[in-house]
Amino acid sequence: MPLHLTLDGQKHSIEIVRRKPHLVLRVDGRTHEILEWSDEPVGSITIDGDATAIARALVDEGGRETCFVRVAGRTLEVVLTDPREESAGHDATRDEIHAPMPGAIVSVHKLVGEQVTRGETVVTIESMKLQTALAAPRDGRLIDVLKKSGESFDKDELLARLEPMDEA
Amino acid sequence: MNQSPEAKPLFRKVLVANRGEIAVRVMRTLRAMNIASVAICHRVEREAVHARFADEAYEIKGETPVAAHLDADAIIAVARDCDADAIHPGYGFLSENAVFARKVAAAGLTFIGPEADTIDLMGDKISARNFAAAHDVPVAPSVQARDDISAFVRAASEIGFPLLIKAAAGGGGKGMSIVRDTSELGERARVASSEAQRYFGDGRIYAETYVERPRHIEVQVLGDGKGGAIHLFERECSIQRRFQKIIEEAPSAPLPESIRTEICDAAVRLVAAARYKNAGTVEFIVGADGRFFFLEMNTRLQVEHPVTEMICGIDLVRAQIEIAAGGPLPLTQRQVCADGHAIECRICAEDADAGFLPATGPIRLLRVPSAEYIRFDNSLEQGQRVTADFDPMLAKLVVWGKDRAEATDRMVAALKQLTILGLRTNIDYLIRTVENAAFRDGALHTNFIAEHADVLAPAAVDERLRDHVLIAAALGQRAFRDAITVVGEPHASMAGWRN
């Protein structure tokens, strides 16, 4: 499957066409021969006989991979799309927080309506003398918390629901 | 270790009450002078380069990192506890804080900078202006606002428009505003005053003649505190964005020799009259007609001091230390001579294409150009994270050339080699600016960036560049590279064969 990248808000795709005797890639349907390349962050890349000095660095933060590429005194940012995230799209199961085991709520950390980011603790539960923090499975807005502090629940019971934030 | 032939260092140990590139720069001179250096840092910068570069480093507690660096008492306590005998304040933070300077002295330590009273005198724009005017240094016609705004409006209108409204206690462009006719003057004055109150705790403002498309020229001075003073020529600092300099050079190439002499002499006159001690900078506004007015005096080492060092061959920090230790001026005015041309670019973490908003992020790749004519003042290292805790200036790239054309060429080349990837920086913007024809022609003024905004914007990405960048990005991803290398022979050579 092709790799999808975004540059200046435009989507592009790159596909491997062949590897030997040299690498051939297809960028949005245009075929390019890569005669020379390296996995070093700074190096030369020869595309269709055209050698360019390139420096690049990958930043994997906030759930997305951005590659900073510097060519001839120009720096451009390319966002690399995770193909699985892209395929799965908006997965409804990630809008819900279910109890992984029976227990009771120790504390609710977020208010209904509040914005949460993936990984942020929404509720802390206690089960078998062990406290577990349940995190938001995605960025979004908390639209429902079904249990109050001290209330108990069964395994798999729905504890909280999120809705996606409007994409900017 | 080589034993210095100098009998004894001027100080045993100096605390540098700063961080980042300037702390490292000061420590380099301390090290060269055989003086131990002490760094201070907030919890978040324990691993920072300046803290590791120093011989000793101490943590200052603070609600915010900036608060730690502004905690005068805590810093002085550290200096005393570690047996330092002097404090160098760098620039920013406490460098122009007279209260701090007094407390340092009261603690029995040497403040490497001017006397507290001089800081007070020059720190207040109005008193500084008055002092300058009194000593035959040209100042722009101005009027200070009293409680009665309408009287202020009347008096200001008499000077003539355009006018510049400024905060008496201000700096850095905060509370500044250009007014072009009477009708908006009252409202602008009120806004400026409340802004000044908010930023500086002092709502006093004044209005002065606004010079259209002015150049910002400043003179580096050294004073011995007894009325002896010299200048080390001027610096051209007209390229500014958001009222802050980003490119400085020395000398100011298009400045006529006669005006240069006049400006430098005026600066020395002012400094001598103030019995100024240590290094300082006198800033002027120069109009297109060659008229110049005193703007303010900065009673500290300037960010852009390296351009002066590069053309004059002097270490200003060393001079500061020698003067602070009670020594005479390191050279006479006659001994001061300038050679060639130096340019400095401030490398900032900011989005130059979107209003110069500060940017944050990790430095994933750092490649620094190196040549005997290149100086890169910095405290960066690959892997470090740039946060919003401090000023977005990351480093200063300085080059020297035999003339401005050579220095400009060298700066472009050095900027192209300088690689800081992982967050947005203004490096590309600086390249476009330095390569710009108007810049090369020396047609500089403080409105340069706004006026050339169109041509300084990045060119559209053409198909060739776009595909090269996309390919480079894809090949930068481990998973994509693995997908290429994971396939062995004979399959790699057969490519997408189907039967």
Add this chain to the structure above:
Amino acid sequence: MRKIQSMISTSGTDFRRNDARNRELVAQFRAKQDRARHVRPKRDLERLSSQGKMRPRERIEKLLDPGTPFLELSSLAANMAYEGESPSASSIVGIGIVSGRETIIRADDPTVKGGAWYPLSVKKIVRALDIAIENRLPVIHLCDSAGGFLPLQSELFPDRHMAGRIFRNQSILSKMGVKQLSLVFGHCTAGGAYIPALSDYSVIVRGTGAVFLGGPPLVKAATGEESTVEELGGADMHTSVSGTCDYPAANENEAILIGREIVAQWDQAQKWPIQRDPPEAPAYDPQELYGILPDDIKKQFDMREIIARIVDGSRFHEYQPNYGSTLVCGYANIWGFKVGILANNGVLFNDSSLKGGHFIELCDQNNTPLVFLQNITGYMIGRDYERRGITKDGAKMIMAQSCARVPKFTVMCNGSFGAGNYGMCGRAFDARLLLAWPNHQIGVMGGDQAANTLAEVKANQMRRSGEPVDQATLARVRTETLTAYQEQISAYYSTSELWDDGIIDPVDTRNALGVAISASLNAPLGQKGYGVFRF
């Protein structure tokens, strides 16, 4: 090694006539293949896309590493069966590269009767798993099948190599440490449910994928219980309740990506280290094969000309060049892999049989895979040859060939008749892959010989009963035999019945062998040893 010096004139009339005829044959083959692969009733395709499903070949293309080969096997299986209702036997099988690993990919074809298995589908699947076992190739099942085609259940269910063999082979593969992954895109019902269940890993698509022994109608009929597909065997049920499947996927794309990630975790067996050299294209253009293969099966041609257009640099080290010259033996490289080639240049005599047997032993000793290029009318018959022991010499060759532990590959280049098929590693002799060219014919004897033999038998009957020999009757016997033969000896009939692993364009032979040889090196060599040679 020396380059073969071709004696072919590419501008001669024979060459041009052959070229035209063989290109026509290949065009016919491609047309049949194209129909089997792509031509489906619109209604079936629309149903598929309305379910958000991809066509099986799209799934395979997405699963494969981009820019890598895929050797499809038996693309024309069942092409002469079931009145063409089961193109490719409703199943796609091939060797392809996934996350850098050589795998067997086996996909149900839901565009044909809901992916139902015909008897030949079962045969094709069992063969695919046999290839996996022989070569230790991991298997990826792309499951989307309604189950066995009930009207023909007796031909696909009960016997030793029928449906049960699929699950037996799956179990044996797992025991051997050869991984299997099922991507469940559609329903896996009844026996089909065991495919994911017996796979080491499985991914199931939410909404369309389902695994159960009996679907809702069967459950209702059997117990009266009302149930939905999701409750009985949906993705969430199986991945969070029953544990029958491992990974839920939001859609087919994600299932494929998860599958690729899973394969990337698999260990890769050390390849058996045969002699390998850098690959090199043949010096002679493989397209010239079309001009070399004769337009009449009875015309002889020099197999060295074929070898020159398949092997690296057209280089060939010929063994015993002056002895047993009707069997050309020698070493060459294909895609860098050292191989021993045995190719027929005429009928097998005593000396050619002995040479063949000896050369097979040499290759076995030298860890060199064997490639058989068949164009054989049989072992020589007649009193003199029998007295010289042609049968026991042929037996020696068969013994050596059967017992050699190096991988064997057979290409049916033109004709394969009689016991020559055995000596030259016919289907019964477990070639790792057996491929045929479109011009190829196969039978216990040639059509003419069979017709003449049967006519001769008939004439003898008439003579014994004292009747006059009626030439008209004999002519009828001849034509009837020839017609029946014509159909059954064609390559299309062979491949329809899965007597081979597929017809290929002669030009593709080098790549097909490259993929096959590379795959074969995943399995270790067995123990060296032979039975008793009759000297």
